[in-house]
Amino acid sequence: MPERIAMPASRVLLFLVAVLYPLVWVLNRLIALLFKPFGIDSQSSNKDLLTNEELKTIVMTAVPPSASGDQDMLINVLELEDATVDEVMVPRQEIVGIDLNDSWEDISAQIHQTRHSRLVVYRDHLDQVEGILHLCDIISLYRDERFNVQAITEIMRPCVFIPEHTLLRQQLLLFRQQKQRAGLVVDEYGDIQGMVTLEDILTHIVGDISETEEEALPEIVALSEQRYDVQGGISLRVLNRELGLRLPLDGPNTLSGLIIETLGNFPKVGTEVALEGCIVRVKAFANGIVEQSEIELLPPEDEDN
Structure with a gap:
């Protein structure tokens, strides 16, 4: 399952984010030394001498074409500075969920047929969310022969709601601190706009980490x-x-x-x-x-x- 990869990968990415600032600091100090003979005071401004766009240019010119995967990952790490969750979320119309007001036959069929590891649980429509059902939790229901609607409402987990313009780097840290791996993205009125998972953020940075053999169509x-x-x-x-x-x-x-x-x-x-x-x-x-x-x-x- 992708979850087995997501948490270890997140630690690596958090490390990359942590080391990025010292890299910027070193590059800025080197430029300051180059400017000093010309009487330019690089400390007169609080702004970084190198912007994200300039760092991206350095990465694109310094990393050889043979290492394009590394180049893409470094650029994506730099984009964590201003990329937001609504850029990587699954949009509302693509969210897969189960309506508790449907018949048990329909609910059971959807659970058995889904290829997702999580399902949003709601009543009537998506804005009346009850929780998130993790399919790994259903195993216990089969074992106890309690596979029914009431049991699902008992094992589903509470939802995490995320403002739509939350920065990816901030949400990556929040997922780790809160020990969560998914949340529903909402706008300023509280309406659900989409769903974002830890895997979505990691995929944005390092590429597809899914273990499925199915190949996605090229964009x-x-x-x-x-x-x-x-x-x-x-x-x-x-x-x-x-x-x-x-x-x-x-x-x-x-x-x-x-x-x-x-x-x-x-x-x-x-x-x-x-x-x-x-x-x-x-x-x-x-x-x-x-x-x-x-x-x-x-x-x-x-x-x-």
Whole structure:
């Protein structure tokens, strides 16, 4: 199960986060020494001489292409500084749960058929959450021959609610301190927006740690040097990094969200949207989400002149 990997991996990642600041400190001191002969006082400002973006540039130029996995992980660690839980959460419409008001036959079938290790337990709708059911806890119910709705309500665990703009680095520490591995992400009104797990955060940093043999579809597929097939749910942060774009990060977290926000309505298949540095054409749309799109990179402006 992924949980067997998640906790040991989190200790490694917390170590990486801890050593990152001394690295920045050393680099800043080295730059201060270089500036000193020119009469530049590097201590006159409280701001770091090296920003996260500058450190990312160093990582991308210093780490050889053969170690691209290490490069991605270092960049993702740097992004913990400003990445938030709503960027990596499972969105509300994809949360799998059981409604206690359903028939026992339906509840039992869903528990047996699910491929998830946790199920949200609610009544009528997702905003009336009762708790989180960990499937590993059900083993005791089978042993005691108590597999029924009442028993499920007795063994389910209380929910942890997480504000949607909580920083990933902060939530990583909170999961460890609270000995929790999952929580429901809520907006300012308390409405559930999604679910985030320890594995989601670790996957954001080090890549897929799932033990399942099933391969996920690639988020980006190159069609040519300038054209790419892209999944609509891809993070804008990842898209910027992989394709060298500068799409805004202060609004929607996904390409689908940015397309819908830019248009001001839901697109149709074939709709084209001009974004900074690229043209996006919608290839698949369903249930209020752009599922697939094609991106054509535009040449830099100075090359057009």
